[in-house]
Amino acid sequence: MTDEMALRVRGLRKRFRQVTAVDGVDLSVAAGERVALVGPNGAGKTTTLMSCLGAVAPDAGTIELLGQHTRRARRAALARVGFASGYLPLPPHLRVLEFLTLYARLYGAANPGEQARAGLRQFDMDGLADRWGSDLSSGQRTVIGVVKATMHAPALLVLDEPTASLDPDVALRVRTGLLGMCREQGTALLITSHNMVEVERMAQRVIFLAAGRVLVDGPLAAIAAQLGQSSLEDVYLRLQEANAGGKATNAGAAS
Numbered sequence: 001m002t003d004e005m006a007l008r009v010r011g012l013r014k015r016f017r018q019v020t021a022v023d024g025v026d027l028s029v030a031a032g033e034r035v036a037l038v039g040p041n042g043a044g045k046t047t048t049l050m051s052c053l054g055a056v057a058p059d060a061g062t063i064e065l066l067g068q069h070t071r072r073a074r075r076a077a078l079a080r081v082g083f084a085s086g087y088l089p090l091p092p093h094l095r096v097l098e099f100l101t102l103y104a105r106l107y108g109a110a111n112p113g114e115q116a117r118a119g120l121r122q123f124d125m126d127g128l129a130d131r132w133g134s135d136l137s138s139g140q141r142t143v144i145g146v147v148k149a150t151m152h153a154p155a156l157l158v159l160d161e162p163t164a165s166l167d168p169d170v171a172l173r174v175r176t177g178l179l180g181m182c183r184e185q186g187t188a189l190l191i192t193s194h195n196m197v198e199v200e201r202m203a204q205r206v207i208f209l210a211a212g213r214v215l216v217d218g219p220l221a222a223i224a225a226q227l228g229q230s231s232l233e234d235v236y237l238r239l240q241e242a243n244a245g246g247k248a249t250n251a252g253a254a255s
């Protein structure tokens with residue numbers, strides 16, 4: 001882990017026609033830190049992530065990825081970032097190992113086949129190596145997407161609802177693999193999820209977004225204590241209630 005920030009976003013704004021999706025978001029993820037972005041449907045989580053990754057062009061704001069301003073040096077920064085979500089497709093006419101080996105080659109691995117196998121082992125998914133992309137279930141495709149996103153040991157891993165379509169056993173394997181990787185390699189993590197148990201297990205800090213704005217940002221224990229709640233689920237419901245009533249709660253620690 002270095003002193004370099006993995007991600008620093010300031011004043012991010014994005015509007016889609018009549019909808020303000022992101023309305024002045026500031027957030028940061030330190031090197032090696034695990035942060036969850038949570039909030040109700042339509043809060044602006046995916047738009048924030050996509051802006052950070054360059055897939056959405058923001059209307060305003062600055063984004064620094066791994067010390068690089070994305071307007072100037074996005075490509076160099078993105079080479080050290082991994083991204084996975086439950087909605088990315090897989091090529092149907094490649095076997096899983098071929099697909100991963102192709103990516104390992106693109107990542108510049110010295111031994112792409114071995115790197116692909118190691119990626120599958122990390123998530124206990126060796127059994128899928130010879131399966132065709134077209135034959136995988138949506139959950140299996142999701143896990144292979146996570147393997148693809150992590151094989152090159154990224155400095156920052158961005159995950160958009162990575163376990164939404166996974167059964168509890170596979171979701172546990174994915175979480176265990178990810179946490180092991182973050183600890184061993186010092187990978188920073190920015191994850192969105194609607195599963196509050198998952199957020200409690202994966203994240204050291206939680207950023208709660210509603211209507212495109214950050215309501216709370218801080219370690220879960222500090223937020224829970226400040227709001228007098230015992231679980232993230234209760235914190236979530238309390239914040240959503242306050243936000244719906246127009247009383248945004250500023251319970252957060254500074255990012």
Ligand SMILES: Nc1ncnc2c1ncn2[C@@H]1O[C@H](COP(=O)(O)OP(=O)(O)OP(=O)(O)O)[C@@H](O)[C@H]1O
Binds near residue numbers: 017040045046048
């Ligand atoms: N390409 C787009 N065109 C028009 N509106 C969009 C587009 N993408 C997102 N939006 C709108 O922006 C708002 C934020 O959407 P976003 O997908 O970022 O929310 P989210 O927090 O990720 O939601 P969810 O939890 O449901 O995935 C929503 O009102 C959505 O309808």
